[in-house]
Each structure stands twice: as structure tokens, then as C-alpha cells.
Amino acid sequence: MHTVELLHEALEAARRLGYDVRQDWLGGDGGGHCIVRGRRMLLLDIAQSPEEQLEVVTDALRGDSNVRALEISHTLSDRLELRSVAA
Numbered sequence: 001m002h003t004v005e006l007l008h009e010a011l012e013a014a015r016r017l018g019y020d021v022r023q024d025w026l027g028g029d030g031g032g033h034c035i036v037r038g039r040r041m042l043l044l045d046i047a048q049s050p051e052e053q054l055e056v057v058t059d060a061l062r063g064d065s066n067v068r069a070l071e072i073s074h075t076l077s078d079r080l081e082l083r084s085v086a087a
Contacts, residue, residue, distance in 0.1 A: 001073065001075045003050045003051050003054060004050050006054060006073075006075060006076060006079065007050050007053055007054045007057065009072065009073060009076050010054060010057040010058055010061060010076060010079075011042075011057060013061060013067065013070050013072055013076070014042050014057055014060060014061060016070060017040075017061070017064055017066055017067065017070070018040055019033070019040045019041065019042040019060065020039055020040065020041050020042070021042045021044070022041065022042070022043050022044070023043075023044045023046050024043065024044075024045070024046065025045070025046050025047055026043075026045035026046075026047060027045070027047055028045060028047040028048060029045060029047075030045050030048060030052070030056070031043040031044040031045045031048070031053070031056045032056060032059075033056070033059070033060035033063075042056070042057065042060055043056075044056055044057070054079075058076075058079055058080055061080055062080055062081070067080065067082065068082060
């Protein structure tokens with residue numbers, strides 16, 4: 001799966017988990033995730049590459065235990081390190 005497609009899937013997952021997603025020009029300084037007035041926010045810096053933006057989103061998703069309840073692709077699941085390895 002292409003990085004941009006994976007980014008779109010990860011953003012959709014974040015939205016389904018209740019994140020307010022903002023994409024703004026931050027000059028390459030990066031984005032992140034936080035809680036503002038009880039609302040979960042995900043801020044992406046559009047000056048960054050899709051790979052860098054994807055890392056910001058996956059970092060937020062990894063910290064959310066509810067992500068396991070979502071139907072997501074194997075590629076995104078692997079990226080989030082959610083799939084268990086068979087012994």
C-alpha cells in the first residue's frame with residue numbers, strides 16, 4: 001500500500017476514534033496530538049512528507065486502546081504493531 005493511501009486510512013481511523021484532525025502549514029516543525037478542553041486533537045504539518053505525517057498519526061493511534069476495535073488493513077495494523085506474531 002502506498003504511503004499516501006496508508007496516511008488517508010490512518011486519518012480516517014483517527015477521526016472514527018474521535019480525533020479532530022487539522023492539517024496546517026507549520027513550516028516543517030512537525031505536528032502532534034494532544035487534548036484541548038477535553039477534545040482529542042491531531043495536528044499535521046503539511047510541510048512534512050506523507051511518511052512524516054503518517055508517523056504522527058500512527059503515534060497517536062498506538063496510544064489509543066480503542067484502535068483494536070476498528071476494522072483496518074493489515075498494513076496499518078502492522079504499522080501500529082497491533083498484530084500478534086504466531087509462535
